Amino acid sequence: MSEKGITTRAADFAAWYNDVIMRAQLADYSPVRGCMVIRPWGYRIWELMQGALDEMFKATGHENASFPLLIPQSFLAREAEHVEGFAPETAVVTHAGGKELEEPLVIRPTSETIIYAMLAKWVQSYRDLPVLLNQWCNVVRWELRTRLFLRTTEFLWQEGHTAHATADEAEAEARRMLGVYREFMERWMALPVITGLKTDSEKFAGAVRTYACEGLMQDNKGLQCGTSHFLGQNFARAFEVQFQTATGGMDFVWSTSWGVSTRMVGGLIMAHGDDVGLVCPPRLAPLQAIIVPIWKGEAERGGVVEAATRVRDELRRAGVRVDVDVREGMKPGAKYYEWEGRGVPIRLELGPRDLAQGQVMAARRTGGKGPLPLDGLGPRIAQMLDEIQDALFTAAKERREANSVRGVTRDELIARVEGPGGFVYGGFCGDPACEQAIKERTKATVRVLPDAEFRSPEAPARCVWCDRPARLEAVWARAY
Amino acid sequence: MSEKGITTRAADFAAWYNDVIMRAQLADYSPVRGCMVIRPWGYRIWELMQGALDEMFKATGHENASFPLLIPQSFLAREAEHVEGFAPETAVVTHAGGKELEEPLVIRPTSETIIYAMLAKWVQSYRDLPVLLNQWCNVVRWELRTRLFLRTTEFLWQEGHTAHATADEAEAEARRMLGVYREFMERWMALPVITGLKTDSEKFAGAVRTYACEGLMQDNKGLQCGTSHFLGQNFARAFEVQFQTATGGMDFVWSTSWGVSTRMVGGLIMAHGDDVGLVCPPRLAPLQAIIVPIWKGEAERGGVVEAATRVRDELRRAGVRVDVDVREGMKPGAKYYEWEGRGVPIRLELGPRDLAQGQVMAARRTGGKGPLPLDGLGPRIAQMLDEIQDALFTAAKERREANSVRGVTRDELIARVEGPGGFVYGGFCGDPACEQAIKERTKATVRVLPDAEFRSPEAPARCVWCDRPARLEAVWARAY
Numbered sequence: 001m002s003e004k005g006i007t008t009r010a011a012d013f014a015a016w017y018n019d020v021i022m023r024a025q026l027a028d029y030s031p032v033r034g035c036m037v038i039r040p041w042g043y044r045i046w047e048l049m050q051g052a053l054d055e056m057f058k059a060t061g062h063e064n065a066s067f068p069l070l071i072p073q074s075f076l077a078r079e080a081e082h083v084e085g086f087a088p089e090t091a092v093v094t095h096a097g098g099k100e101l102e103e104p105l106v107i108r109p110t111s112e113t114i115i116y117a118m119l120a121k122w123v124q125s126y127r128d129l130p131v132l133l134n135q136w137c138n139v140v141r142w143e144l145r146t147r148l149f150l151r152t153t154e155f156l157w158q159e160g161h162t163a164h165a166t167a168d169e170a171e172a173e174a175r176r177m178l179g180v181y182r183e184f185m186e187r188w189m190a191l192p193v194i195t196g197l198k199t200d201s202e203k204f205a206g207a208v209r210t211y212a213c214e215g216l217m218q219d220n221k222g223l224q225c226g227t228s229h230f231l232g233q234n235f236a237r238a239f240e241v242q243f244q245t246a247t248g249g250m251d252f253v254w255s256t257s258w259g260v261s262t263r264m265v266g267g268l269i270m271a272h273g274d275d276v277g278l279v280c281p282p283r284l285a286p287l288q289a290i291i292v293p294i295w296k297g298e299a300e301r302g303g304v305v306e307a308a309t310r311v312r313d314e315l316r317r318a319g320v321r322v323d324v325d326v327r328e329g330m331k332p333g334a335k336y337y338e339w340e341g342r343g344v345p346i347r348l349e350l351g352p353r354d355l356a357q358g359q360v361m362a363a364r365r366t367g368g369k370g371p372l373p374l375d376g377l378g379p380r381i382a383q384m385l386d387e388i389q390d391a392l393f394t395a396a397k398e399r400r401e402a403n404s405v406r407g408v409t410r411d412e413l414i415a416r417v418e419g420p421g422g423f424v425y426g427g428f429c430g431d432p433a434c435e436q437a438i439k440e441r442t443k444a445t446v447r448v449l450p451d452a453e454f455r456s457p458e459a460p461a462r463c464v465w466c467d468r469p470a471r472l473e474a475v476w477a478r479a480y
Numbered sequence: 481m482s483e484k485g486i487t488t489r490a491a492d493f494a495a496w497y498n499d500v501i502m503r504a505q506l507a508d509y510s511p512v513r514g515c516m517v518i519r520p521w522g523y524r525i526w527e528l529m530q531g532a533l534d535e536m537f538k539a540t541g542h543e544n545a546s547f548p549l550l551i552p553q554s555f556l557a558r559e560a561e562h563v564e565g566f567a568p569e570t571a572v573v574t575h576a577g578g579k580e581l582e583e584p585l586v587i588r589p590t591s592e593t594i595i596y597a598m599l600a601k602w603v604q605s606y607r608d609l610p611v612l613l614n615q616w617c618n619v620v621r622w623e624l625r626t627r628l629f630l631r632t633t634e635f636l637w638q639e640g641h642t643a644h645a646t647a648d649e650a651e652a653e654a655r656r657m658l659g660v661y662r663e664f665m666e667r668w669m670a671l672p673v674i675t676g677l678k679t680d681s682e683k684f685a686g687a688v689r690t691y692a693c694e695g696l697m698q699d700n701k702g703l704q705c706g707t708s709h710f711l712g713q714n715f716a717r718a719f720e721v722q723f724q725t726a727t728g729g730m731d732f733v734w735s736t737s738w739g740v741s742t743r744m745v746g747g748l749i750m751a752h753g754d755d756v757g758l759v760c761p762p763r764l765a766p767l768q769a770i771i772v773p774i775w776k777g778e779a780e781r782g783g784v785v786e787a788a789t790r791v792r793d794e795l796r797r798a799g800v801r802v803d804v805d806v807r808e809g810m811k812p813g814a815k816y817y818e819w820e821g822r823g824v825p826i827r828l829e830l831g832p833r834d835l836a837q838g839q840v841m842a843a844r845r846t847g848g849k850g851p852l853p854l855d856g857l858g859p860r861i862a863q864m865l866d867e868i869q870d871a872l873f874t875a876a877k878e879r880r881e882a883n884s885v886r887g888v889t890r891d892e893l894i895a896r897v898e899g900p901g902g903f904v905y906g907g908f909c910g911d912p913a914c915e916q917a918i919k920e921r922t923k924a925t926v927r928v929l930p931d932a933e934f935r936s937p938e939a940p941a942r943c944v945w946c947d948r949p950a951r952l953e954a955v956w957a958r959a960y
Contacts, residue, residue, distance in 0.1 A: 031555075031597050032548045032585065040543035040613070047544065063520035064527060068512045069549075069587075069618055069634050070571070075511075088578050091550070093587070096571040097622030105512065107549075107573070107587075117511050133520070138549055138618065142577030154549050 006341075008275045013219040018148065020269055023341040024278040027148050034146040034153030038262065041342060042149075044286035045265055046156065050136065052188050052283070053158065053260070056180050062132045062160060067114050069138075070105040075113040078238040082112065085205020089141040091153075107140040112206060112231070112257060115161045116239035123163060123253060125244045130173075131163040131253075149266030150223075150480050157261035163241065163253040167232070170254035174230040177258040178211045181226040189264065190281040190392035191215045191271045192400055193225060194423070194475060196448030201432055204257075208232035214447040214475070216400045217270035220421030222447045222479035225267050228258035266480075271396050278343030279365055281392050282385035289315060289322040289381060290339045291360075294332050294351035308350050311360065311377060318378025320385065340365060345388050346381060364388060406456045413464050413476060417442040423477050425450075427460030427470030434465040444476040486821075488755045493699040498628065500749055503821040504758040507628050514626040514633030518742065521822060522629075524766035525745055526636065530616060532668050532763070533638065533740070536660050542612045542640060547594050549617075550585040555593040558718040562592065565685020569621040571633075587620040592686060592711070592737060595641045596719035603643060603733060605724045610653075611643040611733075629746030630703075630960050637741035643721065643733040647712070650734035654710040657738040658691045661706040669744065670761040670872035671695045671751045672880055673705060674903070674955060676928030681912055684737075688712035694927045694955070696880045697750035700901030702927045702959035705747050708738035746960075751876050758823030759845055761872050762865035769795060769802040769861060770819045771840075774812050774831035788830050791840065791857060798858025800865065820845060825868050826861060844868060886936045893944050893956060897922040903957050905930075907940030907950030914945040924956040 006019035021027050026042030038046065054064070070093060077083045090106040108114065119131060136158045146152050160177060164170040178195055185191045193213040203210035207229035215223050235241070236252035245251050272279040282288050293308040295301040308324045315322040325335050332349070339347055349361040360377065363369040366388060372380055403422030405412070416424050428434065428446070439445055449472050460470045486499035501507050506522030518526065534544070550573060557563045570586040588594065599611060616638045626632050640657060644650040658675055665671045673693040683690035687709035695703045715721070716732035725731050752759040762768050773788040775781040788804045795802040805815050812829070819827055829841040840857065843849040846868060852860055883902030885892070896904050908914065908926070919925055929952050940950045 028598065028601070030548045030594065031552060032550050032594075035548035035550060037548065037598055038546040040545050043545050044543070046546075063524070065520050065523045066518040066526075066636060068510045068515035068517065069620065070512050070515060072511060091573045091576040091585075093571045094574045095584075097624070098568050104575075105571075114510065114512075118508065118517055121508070140549065144577070156546060 006275065006277060009218060009273075014147075016273075016275070017266075017270060020273045020277050020341075021148050024343060026265065026269070026278070029148070032153075034143055036148050036152045036154075038156075041286055042265060045268065045280065045284050046262055048284045048286070049184075049188070049264060050158075053180075053184055054136075056184060057134050057158075057160065060132075060176065060180065062134045062162075065133050065135055066137070067108075067111050067118070067135060069108055071108050071111075071114045073104045073106050075117060076106060078113065079206045079234055081234075082206035086110065086141075089143070091140045091142055108137075109139055109141045110257070110259070111135065111137075111139075111159055112161065112235050113239070116235045116241055119163055119241045119253070120239050123241055123243050126165050126246045129163060129165045129243060129253065130169065131161075133162065134158055134160045147266070147480075149269070150263055152262075155261050155263065157259050160258040161255070162257075163236070163255045165243070165245065165251070165253070167254045170232075170256050171230050174209070174211060174228045174256040174258065177256070178213065178226075178228040181213050181228065181258070181260060185213055185215065185225055185264075186393065188281065188283045189268050189271070190283075190389055190396060191225070191267060192393065192397040194448060194450055194454045196450040196454065196475070198227070198448065199432070199435055199446045199474075201435060202445060204229045206231065206234055207257075208234065212448055214479075215267055215271060216403060216423055216477070217267070217480070218273070218399070219270070220403050220477075222423065222477035223263075223267045223270065224447070224479065225264055226258070226260040229256060231255045231257060272392055273343075277341030279392070280343035280345065282345045282389045285321065285343065285345055287323055287339075287344050288320050288385055289346040289348055290344045291322065291324045291348045291350060292332050292335050292339075293324060293326065294349060300352050304350060304352060304355065307355050311348065311350065311374065314378050315381055318382050320378070320381055336363075345385060366391065407458070407460055408464060410464055410467075413438070413444075414442055417444040417476065417478060421478060423447070423475050425456055425460075425473060425475050426464035427462050428472045428474035429463035429466055429468045430471040431463075431466065431468075434463055438465055438476065442476075442478075444478050446474045447477050447479060448475050449473065450475055486755065486757060489698060489753075494627075496753075496755070497746075497750060500753045500757050500821075501628050504823060506745065506749070506758070509628070512633075514623055516628050516632045518636075521766055522745060525748065525760065525764050526742055528764045528766070529664075529668070529744060530638075533660075533664055534616075536664060537614050537638075537640065540612075540656065540660065542614045542642075545613050545615055546617070547591050547598070547615060549588055551588050551591075551594045553584045553586050555597065556586060558593065559686045559714055561714075562686035566590065566621075569623070571620045571622055588617075589619055589621045590737070590739075591615065591617075591619075591639055592641065592715050593719070596715045596721055599643055599721045599733070600719050603721055603723050606645050606726045609643060609645045609723060609733065610649065611641075613642065614638055614640045627746070627960075629749070630743055632742075635741050635743065637739050640738045641735070642737075643716070643735045645723070645725065645731070645733070647734045650712075650736050651710050654689070654691060654708045654736040654738065657736070658693065658706075658708040661693050661708065661738070661740060665693055665695065665705055665744075666873060668761065668763045669748050669751070670763075670869055670876060671705070671747060672873065672877040674928060674930055674934045676930040676934065676955070678707070678928060679912070679915055679926045679954075681915060682925060684709045686711060686714055687737075688714065692928055694957075695747055695751060696883060696903055696957070697747070697960070698753075698879070699750070700883050700957075702903065702957035703743075703747045703750065704927070704959065705744055706738070706740040709736060711735045711737060752872055753823070757821035759872070760823035760825065762825045762869045765801065765823065765825055767803055767819075767824050768800050768865050769826040769828055770824045771802065771804045771828045771830060772812050772815050772819075773804060773806065774829060780832050784830060784832060784835065787835050791828065791830065791854065794858050795861055798862050800858070800861055816843075825865060846871065887938070887940055888944060890944055890947075893918070893924075894922055897924040897956065897958060901958060903927070903955050905936055905940075905953060905955050906944035907942050908952045908954035909943035909946055909948045910951040911943075911946065911948075914943055918945055918956065922956075922958075924958050926954045927957050927959060928955050929953065930955055
């Protein structure tokens with residue numbers, strides 16, 4: 001962060017991103033390589049995310065539980081793809097209580113293995129199914145290159161784990177939770193996402209199929225914001241989670257897992273922030289409005305602060321998260337600057353002249369300022385917050401559409417990815433060799449094989465790379 | 481858990497405790513030594529505890545944040561008493577990402593060290609104080625003997641950490657949070673606790689003073705349910721957390737830390753459970769009422785289930801956590817048995833005859849059963865839950881008083897501790913040698929040097945052990 005302010009997005013998007021985090025006091029670097037400290041303002045956003053998601057998970061029948069942080073190293077090895085994917089990234093506890101352990105323990109990179117070891121004990125019969133669990137916790141994946149929120153060695157997340165009697169039911173669950181994620185991202189984060197299937201090279205280690213929600217950031221790079229996996233019977237077989245079926249036979253359970261993490265906070269920053277700092281969608285804003293009382297001298301102070309407190313109380317009754325900034329020895333301008341950097345959606349300025357006129361000056365973080373009558377302010381502010389939420393979503397969606405191209409040729413794909421970026425839709429033969437060649441040439445990956453709703457009106461005829469017949473449409477982009 | 485049911489408290493309290501946990505499906509043993517799985521029913525109790533406490537922490541000005549799980553081993557060593565207390569219990573990560581680490585990392589046993597390393601960066605001036613932080617997280621302490629909830633290698637907890645400009649302010653904070661804990665334990669857990677100071681031998685490693693809340697369990701052993709520490713400037717000096725004072729000088733911050741953990745779930749079980757299973761105080765019950773519809777044949781089923789659903793909806797409108805047990809192929813008696821084991825405070829039985837009479841049979845988990853009119857049921861049940869909550873607290877308090885003795889002699893202390901147990905109040909010279917001798921002889925420790933409110937009307941004149949003049953009154957008990 002420079003002395004004068006934050007780096008602009010145009011000058012250096014990565015530097016801008018870090019500057020926004022520092023100015024808004026969302027997080028900080030810790031003395032432990034790759035691990036971050038989430039400061040109260042950033043953590044509050046995460047808590048609001050958790051609150052909304054947790055309610056949606058419970059409404060769809062899931063229950064929270066807690067499984068151990070430490071997993072015997074041998075557990076990972078039971079599922080072949082899983083160990084290949086995760087073992088290189090694990091942090092390993094070799095000593096504890098002053099002694100070397102007989103078997104090293106890894107810090108969970110994800111909890112399938114320990115959970116399936118328990119399900120083998122709990123699930124006996126079809127009557128015990130489905131099992132619909134969720135866990136809010138920390139995980140550790142030893143990343144070489146880390147970035148605050150987006151990729152940290154330790155991160156906070158939720159991991160849903162469910163077991164079902166049939167493949168269809170598990171598949172439906174994986175799709176249902178993908179839909180829950182999409183709804184959350186669109187309605188709460190004001191972030192439009194495209195949903196679809198991941199290719200085999202991008203899927204979760206151990207999954208049969210991985211579905212993802214992909215958002216487009218302001219630098220035109222993609223961000224995978226959440227994934228939902230159909231695990232088939234892979235983990236059930238590895239951990240012998242068998243049950244007696246309704247017809248008296250034995251079968252392995254069919255399962256899913258799905259997760260979103262503190263990475264979403266990074267997505268929120270990159271989707272909405274501007275060159276002044278954070279822009280927080282009202283539904284996830286720690287404070288939705290800040291009241292700045294303006295006074296000259298002690299004579300004015302008492303009356304203004306008292307009025308500001310009354311306004312605060314009225315807004316709180318209307319369900320608005322709001323505070324009054326009564327700090328002494330700080331000019332109003334300095335307060336405006338701070339709350340703008342922190343992304344508070346609405347600032348209310350209240351001075352003696354406003355009071356005399358029965359009004360308050362309302363400034364939107366996203367632009368626009370004007371007087372509002374104090375009478376009926378609560379519902380008016382609540383409505384303004386809804387408008388801001390909607391406008392952020394609409395703007396993000398228009399930006400994404402403006403930065404998506406469809407039906408590209410090979411040259412257009414290259415030019416687009418290496419130039420302005422964005423989502424690039426094209427035909428795909430389905431051959432991992434083409435996918436790999438495109439990645440090597442352009443650093444773009446298949447973000448998703450989009451769900452029907454997002455596919456182009458006309459299905460592409462030929463693979464953008466090899467010109468063989470296209471089996472699928474794919475969306476390419478450089479990504480975080 | 482025997483085939484027929486659970487062990488009685490009188491037969492074997494420790495076995496009873498485990499049986500209650502298994503029957504209520506609160507938790508289970510994991511394949512990782514000393515680590516437990518908290519199952520949904522137990523986790524829901526913890527979530528309700530978290531919700532109540534979090535609200536109290538926020539109301540007293542604290543903000544949540546998240547600090548890293550992993551701490552450089554050298555950090556622990558900076559505070560001499562701290563490392564001596566915690567180093568032997570740490571789990572150590574020596575390898576990560578496929579390589580040996582240059583410096584081993586310990587999994588946090590508590591987070592003072594990493595937090596003070598950050599405060600050194602954040603705190604410059606008295607204007608930055610106080611810092612009032614809290615963190616909900618997991619910690620690991622390598623325990624040799626573990627017990628579900630009470631002492632596990634990994635446990636979930638909250639740790640508050642605050643920094644202040646003066647010693648008085650920090651001391652007031654440590655006391656304030658002790659009061660918050662006491663209020664939570666008494667009003668939510670229905671668990672009366674005595675508060676007071678820990679002796680030096682029992683205080684937190686690195687603290688100047690440790691305050692604690694101590695509850696008495698049904699086997700007459702004490703349980704430390706929460707602690708609050710005045711840390712003086714110990715960690716501030718170790719991590720050089722200095723600030724410019726209002727008068728222009730420099731000083732180290734004065735700090736506190738305070739924590740409660742999933743151990744409280746164990747306390748709840750041992751304070752209220754009976755030989756049938758868990759008895760959950762209504763305010764922390766995952767379900768406060770369960771409706772069991774009773775029908776014979778399909779003809780009756782529809783009407784009864786529909787009526788039960790209406791009752792459920794009405795109770796929910798009254799703010800009651802309630803569900804209908806509509807499981808097929810399971811007799812009402814089996815349902816009663818299950819929900820009793822799980823500690824649901826009120827069971828509502830609803831059959832065709834009840835419906836015809838416009839009533840429902842209400843059975844309290846703590847005893848007593850009778851009809852209630854369906855009309856006005858919501859407020860009536862809400863009131864009954866309050867009555868049950870109050871009755872549990874009163875019973876626990878009476879039990880504690882009945883099992884407390886005051887002004888004992890040396891022989892009485894020994895006889896009491898080795899006999900019926902309970903809280904034993906007596907004079908204490910303050911010499912650690914006496915404390916140690918009592919512990920060796922009886923396995924009893926000083927639970928607290930009680931706060932004024934809990935002290936005996938007449939201050940004891942002589943030390944119960946050495947007969948020298950008593951400086952203090954102490955409360956002895958065997959404890960978990």
